[in-house]
Amino acid sequence: MTVLPALQAELAAATNQLLATAASLSDADVTAPSLLPGWTRGHVLAHLARNADSYINLLTWARTGVRTPQYPSHEARAAGIEATHRRSAARLLADVEDGAARFAAAVRDLPAHAWSVQVEGMRPPPHPAWYVLVRRLREVGFHHVDLAAGYGPADWPASFVRRELTDCRRTWPAERGTIGQIVLRERDAGGERAEVWPGLGRGPAVTGTPRDMLAWLTGRSKGQGVSLLPAGQSHVPGPGGVDLPVPPPWLSMPAPADLPATPPKDYP
Numbered sequence: 001m002t003v004l005p006a007l008q009a010e011l012a013a014a015t016n017q018l019l020a021t022a023a024s025l026s027d028a029d030v031t032a033p034s035l036l037p038g039w040t041r042g043h044v045l046a047h048l049a050r051n052a053d054s055y056i057n058l059l060t061w062a063r064t065g066v067r068t069p070q071y072p073s074h075e076a077r078a079a080g081i082e083a084t085h086r087r088s089a090a091r092l093l094a095d096v097e098d099g100a101a102r103f104a105a106a107v108r109d110l111p112a113h114a115w116s117v118q119v120e121g122m123r124p125p126p127h128p129a130w131y132v133l134v135r136r137l138r139e140v141g142f143h144h145v146d147l148a149a150g151y152g153p154a155d156w157p158a159s160f161v162r163r164e165l166t167d168c169r170r171t172w173p174a175e176r177g178t179i180g181q182i183v184l185r186e187r188d189a190g191g192e193r194a195e196v197w198p199g200l201g202r203g204p205a206v207t208g209t210p211r212d213m214l215a216w217l218t219g220r221s222k223g224q225g226v227s228l229l230p231a232g233q234s235h236v237p238g239p240g241g242v243d244l245p246v247p248p249p250w251l252s253m254p255a256p257a258d259l260p261a262t263p264p265k266d267y268p
Helices: 004-023 041-064 074-084 089-109 112-116 131-146 158-170 210-217
Strands: 181-188 191-197 205-208 227-229
Touching: 004 089, 004 131, 004 158, 041 074, 041 089, 041 112, 041 131, 131 158, 158 210, 181 210, 205 210
Parallel strands: 181 205
Antiparallel strands: 181 191, 205 227
16 A cells, blocks of 8 residues: 555545635636735636646656656746636636546556656656645645635645645755744644754744644745744844744745655655
């Protein structure tokens, strides 16, 4: 048994939630601003539809062995979104549904050996095809929040939060770090537990729950629930919580560079 069934089940649930939110939007709603600067909700939905197409390209590459770019170019990616974001709410919903269904079919039809084939997105490094499922989950989870239509970071599954923070740490841009240390705090029946990420760069230490930290690091919050720890280091205050620095660039790479080629039993 590998992680593939769990990732597929999580993606199916996340996609169903996304489609339910999209189905609730009116024509006026999809022209309203999203949480992404310069993008309406229509832009976000168009991107999610085209993103599904792009990941089908990567699975085609894995299945056939023929290099198939995720997008022909950055310009083509932008043009695809621009060409469809002004559609009606019903047409945008149908577009996202169709893309999701075709992606799910491509996943079901992929031979077992193809999950280990190396593919590559718009930026390096290459990664095994199984990680396409993680990347699609990332797109659905974050952009669902960007719709600003009732789904927020509190709705992210714990597995999503844990996986995204793991990959955040594995791809951390220390040379551009605005944070020196992160302390993730969780409380459960056994009491409070803390996980420390040291050596992240030049800057203060910050603390918060995993969910609050992920929301802040990815720009899905202004720092609610995240606070400074005494670090004795200077920094430039950012737009978030009191004196929080601007977070470093999120996911400087689309995948960690040292992923196992064969789908692992669990991830992370």
